Amino acid sequence: MCKESLENRIKRVCDFIQHNLEGQLDLAQLSEVAALSRYHFHRVFLAYTGVSVIKYLQLARLKRASFQLAFELDMKIIDIALTAQFDSSEAFSRAFKRTFSQTPSQFRQSPDWPNWYRLYEFTLPSNNDAIAVSIVEFAHTPIAYLTHHGNPQRVYESAGQFVAWRKQSQWSPIAHCRTFGIPNGDPSTMKEDDFEFKICGSLQQNMTSVPDNEFSVKAGAIPAMRCAKATHFGSHDTLEKTIYALYEQWLPQSQEQLGDHPVFFEYLNLIHEVDECDLRTDVYLPLA
Template structure:
């Protein structure tokens, strides 16, 4: 119930600020979810992005205004609902409703109403969520290259970073390094997400690296994580989607003050990736 109250509190904030500026960091804070993870959690529950929901909700309210006040100006509605120009507003309006704003003034025109979202208790768990708990009782040394990532763009930017790493040769260097002294358990190519599991800043550093204890080149740097407990989930994408809505609320664990790690395993491994989430018992 606590989780349900938090997510609905976030939706209340969006609705209260649907006309004007919506602070996505504030939305995530109200849901008690890291800003980096909230958009994916929202998408997994609703089958639409948070930005898409807000856009559709605003255009729905604009349609109501056009029907109820035939004197309202298109330019005023465009500015009210966050569009830089009447043309941009009209294109978005037509994409959703199938008609332009001028036609929407007339009675008998079919429009789409996008209601305010609220979340209720539903039955979960029909599909098992596999995980294991790993206790690593020594410091983890990770060597790699850090890149700045804007939090709200993370899920689009990080795959691009790995694509660039493959083209530049960095990925192959990390693969070669990882085989010099293979480490047990967390042995793949690693993406270390920021400094804490709960990312609240507008940007964070994403380290592309591997566990490594030998000398390394000047363009790389080392991160050392203290001994800790990890919940490990197969398949990174699915794990992010279900972590906050299904596993964490009922697990008896909470997030530890360490970064989450995306672990890419060898191509012949099944699964091919793992999400390592730092946890402590409640």
């Protein structure tokens, strides 16, 4: 059996889990999805991901629960627990604390995102599908933004502050305005202290300024420019794969020249609103 065949089977299982987090899943069912004998499936899964399939399933459910705790403050912990397939808030709390060293209440109040990230540093089978790229004229877009400085593993802290500002104000409501992210570079290639990430929301029509606020949200704009655009499907953790596909696969064949603006993202939906597998993110590569 070739390596690619096994990798595709494990990817199929990961995708199936992500689309069925609220279902009753077991090893027998998942081994059928992989088309592998149940006697070998769990070992093959562990070999390709570095975690057991049961651990992966629990981490996937707890990951969604983490975002609900951090960003859906009106959602009750018991409802989050039941959605994550726990029979009670007590069982959910025990599993959550055992995994993240914080209770759900502690995480909701002050998430330890760097520790959270360490739990998700396993490798998943990659998607090698070719990306679809279009050339677009991005229009000048007034925005409100909050700048995150430093550790990229703490971006969600800043995102939580920006979400809180959006819900409190009427200047960039989540339901009616676009959401962008603008990094100043690849965090894996720069010093932590040099990393910045602007979390942005488009402003409502005819609004070009933002009142002073406790969240340090400011007004700005994304300038008009030509861009190559590709849509990334799934986890934000794998955005780099789409970014580098633009640089490595598309750009050399396009005869285009790069523009003087960093790559940026438009989040077509948000992590606390949909399952991670259903995330859609437009990646914009500025052109001259």
